[in-house]
Amino acid sequence: MEKWNEELKKLLSKKYVANLLVILAVAVMALIVSGDFFAKDSSTNRLERNPMGDTLVMQQVETKSEEELVENRLKKILEEMRGAGEVEVMVTFEMGAEIVPAINTVESKDTTEEKDSNGGTRTVNSENITTSTVITNDNAGNRPLVLKEIKPQVKGVIVVAEGADDPQVKARLYEAVKTVLQIPGHQVQVYPRN
Structure with a gap:
């Protein structure tokens, strides 16, 4: 019994307890740092799986601008016109949506x-x-x-089409752009494609 008491006193000596506390503190800090590291890693993976994420900024980056939407729809419909061929469209606006x-x-x-x-x-x-x-x-x-959301006003449109060498095709393209965007003729230009 006396031997156990001496061993217990050695184990509980100040130096041994201090060393044990230091090792314990280092282990706890290592767990905290590794936990933060893995937590950041998993949140990155979660955002990759869910591209929309939880923020408005990410949603705005992924959506197309009003100009791109108008250009794509206008290009698609103008290319369907007889004789137009391949078409490129550029639309400019006075300001963004309000x-x-x-x-x-x-x-x-x-x-x-x-x-x-x-x-x-x-x-x-x-x-x-x-x-x-x-x-x-x-x-x-x-x-x-x-x-309410006030859509931006169209400032100008340029159409470049393969069939614009033909005056009738050029006139139809010109009238179609004026009609669909409800803009005056001086804001629309139609050119033949190279």
Whole structure:
């Protein structure tokens, strides 16, 4: 029994306990660092499997611009016209789309009448207007409530087509672009392709 007590005292000596605590602290730090490393690695893999992710920025990067959408649809329909052949289309806009969010306005007015000791009166009017954007919560997170979206105005269109050497095909392409985009003729140019 005495031998056990001596061995126990040796094991619990300050030097042994200090060494044990240092080893334990290093092991805990190693686990924390490796856990962060593997957690970052798994979140990257999750985003690769789900390309939409959880952020609005990623969704905007993946969507096509208004110009690209209009150009692609216009190109597709113009290429279907008899004699047009292969077509390239370029559309420019004055500005990007404008989004009008819903605004919550709180207005408060206060009128105070003060009288001083000499019999004079003073009226103090104060007005406070507070506005904030109305936020909705959906699957993608919190977003502003949009009242309307104003599409950008077309500034100009260039069409380059194989069949534009033929005046009749050129005229049909010209009229089709004016009609579909509802723009005046001076904003549309049709050229033959090389």
